[in-house]
Amino acid sequence: MIKKIVALFLLVVSTSVFADDINLWKKSTLNKIVQKGELVVALEPGYMPxxxxxxxxxxxxxxxxxxxxMAKAMGVKLKIEETAFDGIIAGLLTNKYDIIISGMTITQQRNLKINFSDPYIVVGQTILLNKQYQNEIKTSKDLDNEKYTITAVLGQTGEIAARKFFKNAKVVTFETESEAVSEVLSGRAAAFVNDQPYNTVFMDGKGKDKLVHMDKPLTYEPLAFAIRKGDPDFLNWLNNFLRQIKEDKVVNLHEKLYQKWFVDTKWLQRVQ
Structure with missing residues (x-):
């Protein structure tokens, strides 16, 4: 009799757990993407590459x-939603799009509001310095002086790093990378703090012979996909997607894209 009661109890528990799993899947963003046949991705153009x-x-x-x-792997269409970065998380939380893929750094503060996938690339904050200052500013510490103005993009990790490392300097923020770095090109600011890939590419173009790239990273910053909380099915799929594109040596997608956008800079001709 006791065995029958235990068996019945286990059956009820397992059925309940299964039902919970099914309900969780029905509510998953991944399920909704598949059902509607469209993946809506938010990003802010202006962050090369x-x-x-x-x-x-x-x-x-x-x-x-x-x-x-990602959309191809899901078997759905892709829709890009152009969004200002300072409001991109709010848009995700109000279901305006399914995911953020916009060079977003994992931070503990952001992670309180949203969930992140495993990193798809790791970068750090570096400095673009106006060439007129190269004789007086040899290291990043030399910039921490009230006589210098440093620019960064509002709400991005470049601003966080600038305010953390240069408490004595004047930190001025802008809506876009191009606005912030233009201040340095014109001489109105001494330096610009931003992600290493962007700064490296910029030096191959407009920054050549005008700026100095202080390329020792100030920070360690893993970039990841951002999704809403409470969605383990979507998170599981994204992490498996990343593992596949990184480890599949036949398709070699991760390496191909890295070469295309970070090594070969022919694409600069399309944007300048």
Whole structure:
């Protein structure tokens, strides 16, 4: 009799757990994406080489290619939602899109509001310095002086790093990378703090012979996909997707995209 009661109890528990799993899947963003046949990705163009607009106004970049591969793997269409970075998390939380793929760094503060996938690339904050200061500023510590103005993008980790490492300098923020770095090109600011990939690419273009890249990273920053909390099925799929594109040596997608956007800079001709 006791055995029958225990068996019945286990059956009820397992049935309940199964039902909970099914309900969780029904509510999953991944399930909804598959059902509607469309993946909606939020990003802010202007962060080379991750996302930017070409001369025809089309959004291109590393993150765009990743999003295309993701939509293809899901068997759905891709829709890019152009969004200002300072409001991009709020848009995700109000269901305006399914996922953020916009060069977003994992931070503990952001992680309180949203969940992150495993990192798809790791970067750090570096400095672009106006060449007129190269004789007086030899290391990043030399910039921490009230006589210097440092620019960064509002709400991004470049601003966080600038305020953390340069408490004595004047930190001025802008809405976009191009606005912030233009202040340094014009001489109105001494330096610009931003992600290493962007700074490296910028030095191959407009920054050549005008700026100095202080390329020793100030920070360690893993970039990841951002999704809403409470969605283990979507998170599981994203992490498996990342593992596949990194480890599949036949397709070799991760390495191909890295070479395309970070090593070969022919794409600069399409945006400048």
């Amino acid at each position: 991750f996302e930017m607009k070409d001369k025809r106004g089309r959004i291109i970049g590393y993150d765009v290619d990743i999003a295309k591969a």
